[in-house]
Amino acid sequence: MKLKYYLRITLRNFFRHRVSSLVNLIGLTTGLTCAFFIYLWVQDELSINKFHEKDDRLFRVMEFQTYSNEMFATNSTPGILAENLKIDFPDIKYAATTTWVGKSLLTYNNDKYFKEESFHVGEDYFNIFTYPLLAGNPDDVLKDKSSICISRNLAEKFFGDVESAVGETLRYENDRDFIVTGVFENIPKNSTYRFDFVLPFEDFKDDNEWVKSWGNNGPHTYVILEEGAEQQAVTEKISGYVKSKNEDGDSNVDLFLKKYSEQYLYGKYTNGVQDGGRIEYVRLFSIIAIFILVIACINFMNLSTARASKRAHEVGVRKAIGADRQTLIKQFIGESLLITIFSMVLAYLFVLLLLPQFNFITDKEISLELTPQIITFSIATVIMTGFLAGSYPALYLTHFNPVKVLKGEIKSSAGEIWARKGLVIFQFTITIILIVGVIVIHKQTSYALTKNLGYDRDNVVFFSQEGTIQDKRDAFFTELRKIPGVASAAGTSHTLLHQMNNTSGLDWRTKQPEERILFENIRVDHEFQKTMGMELIAGRWFDKQFGADSTKIVMNEAAVKVMGFTPEEAIGETIKLWEEHDLQIVGVLKDFHYQSIHREVDPAFFWLGNTWNTAVRLEAGKEVLAMTKVQELYETFCPGFIFEYEFLDKSYQELYESETRIGTLSSYFAGFAILISCLGLFGLATFTAERRLKEIGIRKVLGASVSNIVMMLSKDFTRLVGISIIIAIPISYYFMDKWLESFAYKIDLSFWIFVGTAIISLMIAWLTVSSQALRAANVNPSKCLKDE
Structure with a gap:
């Protein structure tokens, strides 16, 4: 019964205050849509390479190499490292060497040709990585130098089905024949390596004498540790292994283990210290999602408290007939939650509609399914957003004294006005920071793509x-x-x-x-x-x-x-x-x-x-x-x-694909933040104009021009945006300067970037507010004053 009651009250208030309610709905829906997209992107990033069954024991062997007193981290290792590690260190259960992925030609019966991604891998490869074999045994599928393992996709291309592939002969690079000994499932979309066939590393070793030397690097090495073996302890044991094998004892190499599933996000090193990577973008967009939701919630709070006087009599009457404050708080929170639920449903529909375009922009294959994680995220977001958006209005409206309300003595306090102004400043501060970020990322990416490289890359x-x-x-x-x-x-x-x-x-x-x-x-x-x-x-x-x-x-x-x-x-x-x-x-x-x-x-x-x-x-x-x-x-x-x-x-x-995509995504999310902030200003400007209609009428009768009225209504909002600019510029400068530090060649953070952003922000605010100010200024004074 209570839910039905809250729903009826919510719908009644929605249609009674159409403009502000619609602004709230659009703002929350936009914010939730952005948050949903960012959540899907972040979850996809966090899932990369996490599907391997032995993930907790799967490590990449890497090197620290020292040159001119600077330490560099590299994935390249000696080609004979894996086989020797497995022999000399009992803590290592499986070890495999791989080359680098590249396109190679496979031919069947001289009439089927396919050029697919492939590489050479060690014998233990399918015991290390979870690429399920549909045919063949992980222990011996790559033992013979003349064996080849192909994907389900390639098996169907060549032979029509998986079962027909095993035992067939394929010619590699029109040079030598390999017998299909295994077929593996197609590589999942959240794998950094995407390939369609693998050959034994021993075949590569026969053709490349250099990989047999401890002094040469190039291949990659992966290991599975025995259960109970500790990463740090094994790292300490193998650290000087290459030095001990070097013929002249002179080596600048120290080995270390890096968890394989972490390298995608934590792949950057500075002088031997792990120093970020793609995880920085994951953190950045997570913060952006939170800020966009907060901006949307601020709109809700501002507009709800701004129209408090219109609901004050409702609160006074309810209190007078016995409703306690707790009941009223539940009502207002309930209204907020219902609007948020409706906004989430709309956001879900928008995500379904826009997901193909989002995948195109991000070069991902994200799908929207009602998994337990998605359901949990949706419920948690609705609850947090609903309570955040509705808590302040609920607490504010329910503290009114019913006697004063019914006598019409309720007025906005200075604290309420300053709180509302502070929220607007916070909104636009975040928005301005995002605008600066978009401009800087765009300029740096453009600089990278147009920079004179020292050669002519055109044509x-x-x-x-x-x-x-x-x-x-x-x-x-x-x-x-x-x-x-x-x-x-x-x-x-x-x-x-x-x-x-x-x-x-x-x-x-x-x-x-x-x-x-x-x-x-x-x-x-x-x-x-x-x-x-x-x-x-x-x-x-x-x-x-x-x-x-x-x-x-x-x-x-x-x-x-x-x-x-x-x-x-x-x-x-x-x-x-x-x-x-x-x-x-x-x-x-x-x-x-x-x-x-x-x-x-x-x-x-x-x-x-x-x-x-x-x-x-x-x-x-x-x-x-x-x-x-x-x-x-x-x-x-x-x-x-x-x-x-x-x-x-x-x-x-x-x-610069990564920077380009990040820049594109940032542009969209900054645009949404601007839209939400403008909706908030629009709603507040509408409310302010309505509340000051009689004042406007009197001023017009006394000779005030339309431009005078517009300036009067716009100056307060201009002042708030100006304060936001003053706060946002040093913050945005700091973060953009930190981001640019990752480039050896970069743009200057010129004065005009920030001046331009300030002008853009003011123009957006003026355009948003002036539409309502003009509308109010053009109202016939007789209509404003007819009830006086």
Whole structure:
């Protein structure tokens, strides 16, 4: 009965005070919709890699490497680490080495071709990770070097079903055959690694002698600890293991264990100390969700207390006929909860409607299902929001003295007015901080995407050298450069997007014995500098006219600087590489970015050698025709292979995918915060205008103009927004400055960012308030004063 009663009272008050009730409903619905989306995103982020059954014992073996007194954390480890750890440390039950995920070609019966994500993994792989095998045994599915495990998806593509796949032969890279010994379930969406087949690591080891050395890194190592084994204790045991295995006893490597499921969120290290990662964005959006809900609740509180005088007589009458304060508080809280429940239902419908677009923006596959977690979140949010939104109005309205109320002596107290103003200031302070954040993130991302990188990335295509290209490289590049629309083409071991191959094995004349400096190692051909548009600041590039350039080396500015030379001084110096190659410096390139601008440009060197990537610069306007001819040439040299390529500018943009998505999400949520805050101002402006109608009428009779009235009604709100700006600017500066610290190259937090935000905030407030102020100012004075 009480619920029916509360519902009837709520609906009656909703329709009696349509404007303020609608503002409350829209504000709460918007706030709950934002909170729902953020909750789904946060839950998805927190679930990444958490599905493995042995999650509590699953660790990645990582390295701390020390160079120039700075410690770096890396996932790369020696290729023979896993097999030796399992032998020498009883606390380690399973250990497996993996290579890196990349696309490779699989062929069946010379008529089915698929290029899918794959990598080589150790024998224990399926005992470590929970990728359920639909066929095969985890203990022996990868024991044979000629075995291959494929996903359900790939089994159905090749053979129609899982059962038909086992025992069949697939050809890898048109080079050698593997027998299907296992089929695993498709990789779940909340896994950082997505792949469709795996090959034994022993096969990779046979083709790559370098992985058998303790002095070389590259592969990744994963372990499962025995039950009861402690992470820290095992870390202490294995810490110096690589040092002990190093042939000359000289190593700068310390091993440590990192829980595998934590690395996605806690993957950032600064000088050997874990220092955030994606968890910072999880925290940021969780805080934003709370603030948006609080802003929506503030609207509810403000409008409820503002219209208190209109409900004061109701409270007075109820108290006069015997209703106690507790009963009235329950009524008002009940009304608030009912409105919140209705808002949550609407928010749920909006989330269902907008979820596909949200998934597109975030590049996720989130679905909305009524799981226990979702139900718990919804109930908890409704209760907290309902009580937060309704508690202050309930306590405020029910403290009125019924005698004074019925005599019409009730007036807003100074405390009430200041509380309402304080809530408005809080609202707009949060909104302004969000606006500054959106502007800074957008400007930094734009800066990253438009920054001069030291080379020209426009109209450059990269693709792998496959098939017979490696054996007929000269012939292939000769024909490639003849294609109309191809401005130039070059071979390289690098993609200019990530750190790929580095070494500390360089010695030079002035190097100190204790110095350890890491250099990026880039193999190229004679046309690379021309193709990429890089600038020489001293010396020359490799040139066939000079003949023996195989004994030459080209450095970047950062390299010669760390070596203690100026670019001019470096020319002619001799470098000893790995104590095997004596290479003379013939050129110095202007610094260029070959990884994200989160990092400063690191030392790098170029030398002639085998390459496995092709860079092609296309003439503007001829891209489509040229790439058609490039594909034809590729297929001539690589029959049976699938031609895939990437434009360098697009790949570069993907480096800042995280920042771009965060910026986009922030823009939407800031927009919602602005909307909710404006709804609150709109409601308060409406109420203020209604309450001052007689004053407005008198002023107009006495000669006040419309502009005078608008200014009078707007100035109080302008003052509140001005205070919000003063509070928000130093707070936003602090947090944005901290965020920008993660970039080695960044924008300046200029004065105009904050001035612009202040102007935007004032304009939004004026536009919101002035519509109601104009409406009030244009009312006929006779209508305002007719009951006097």
